[in-house]
Amino acid sequence: RETHRNILVETRGRVGIITLNRPKALNALDEATLREVVSASAALDADPGIGAIVLTGSEKAFAAGADIKEMAGRGAPEMYLADWFAGWEAFTRVRTPVIGAVAGYALGGGCELAMMCDILLAADTARFGQPEINLGVIPGMGGSQRLARAVGKAKAMDMVLTGRMIDAEEAERIGLVSRVVPAADLLEEALGVAETVAAKSLPSVLAAKEAVNAAFETTLAQGVQFERRLFHALFATEDQKEGMAAFAEKREPRFTHR
Ligand code: CAA
Numbered sequence: 001r002e003t004h005r006n007i008l009v010e011t012r013g014r015v016g017i018i019t020l021n022r023p024k025a026l027n028a029l030d031e032a033t034l035r036e037v038v039s040a041s042a043a044l045d046a047d048p049g050i051g052a053i054v055l056t057g058s059e060k061a062f063a064a065g066a067d068i069k070e071m072a073g074r075g076a077p078e079m080y081l082a083d084w085f086a087g088w089e090a091f092t093r094v095r096t097p098v099i100g101a102v103a104g105y106a107l108g109g110g111c112e113l114a115m116m117c118d119i120l121l122a123a124d125t126a127r128f129g130q131p132e133i134n135l136g137v138i139p140g141m142g143g144s145q146r147l148a149r150a151v152g153k154a155k156a157m158d159m160v161l162t163g164r165m166i167d168a169e170e171a172e173r174i175g176l177v178s179r180v181v182p183a184a185d186l187l188e189e190a191l192g193v194a195e196t197v198a199a200k201s202l203p204s205v206l207a208a209k210e211a212v213n214a215a216f217e218t219t220l221a222q223g224v225q226f227e228r229r230l231f232h233a234l235f236a237t238e239d240q241k242e243g244m245a246a247f248a249e250k251r252e253p254r255f256t257h258r
Pocket residue numbers: 024025026028029064065066067068069070085105107108109110112131132135138139140141143
């Protein structure tokens with residue numbers, strides 16, 4: 001197994017768990033952390049024994065943003081030539097569903113990383129924000145785009161222009177997260193969601209993630225057609241036969257692909 005400096009990686013049954021673990025910097029996402037998250041998630045994605053991934057941080061912080069100290073002295077040509085933050089796009093190409101579990105701060109790049117997850121759970125202690133405006137910059141890991149798509153213009157503009165932090169209750173109300181749970185239950189709840197997903201037929205899970213994500217990239221007509229084609233293709237799987245037979249026979253399905 002690869003050794004990592006800023007993250008912990010473990011597996012529990014069919015679930016992979018990546019824990020951001022850079023406590024001295026509240027899990028600030030420096031280059032090393034980016035490389036580790038991308039490589040660990042790609043390895044879990046390639047493992048046919050893994051059906052879902054949980055991404056979490058600490059009690060105090062999911063991640064307090066990109067690493068400000070690492071960026072502070074850089075110039076524009078350097079940022080442009082390195083295409084700073086482009087590396088995170090690899091994380092969004094992971095096909096296995098990623099369950100984000102946020103406790104404490106998810107700020108700047110931390111909020112943006114959370115929004116790259118497929119299902120997002122928040123502890124009641126969670127705080128989300130895009131404070132880049134206070135640093136003389138703007139979000140750079142997709143925040144202006146994913147926040148606008150996730151919660152609409154009103155809340156996105158409010159958060160991005162003022163840098164205001166929102167609490168877990170507001171995050172759920174505006175549709176940024178799907179559930180809020182007591183902090184002590186966060187990991188168990190996230191693992192429960194991950195185990196539920198991982199117990200389904202993997203081809204249908206991957207297709208479902210692709211289909212929902214297409215909603216953000218296509219027109220409605222193209223997206224609906226893309227969905228329908230995936231739906232048709234799933235009729236080539238044993239698991240479609242098994243799933244529908246199990247329904248008719250009033251029993252639990254025994255999927256092959258999981
Ligand atoms: N980058 C680098 N170091 C960070 C950091 C960050 N984003 N956030 C926290 N740290 C470090 C602090 O510098 C401090 O280190 P030292 O002990 O060496 O001074 C340590 O983590 C603990 O932080 P605090 O002492 O500040 O903890 P606190 O409880 O007083 O405050 C906080 C917590 C409100 C989250 C505060 O740390 C904070 O405001 N952090 C920065 C948040 C931010 O601006 N994030 C956006 C970053 S830019 C970005 O993300 C760009 C993008 O779009 C991708």
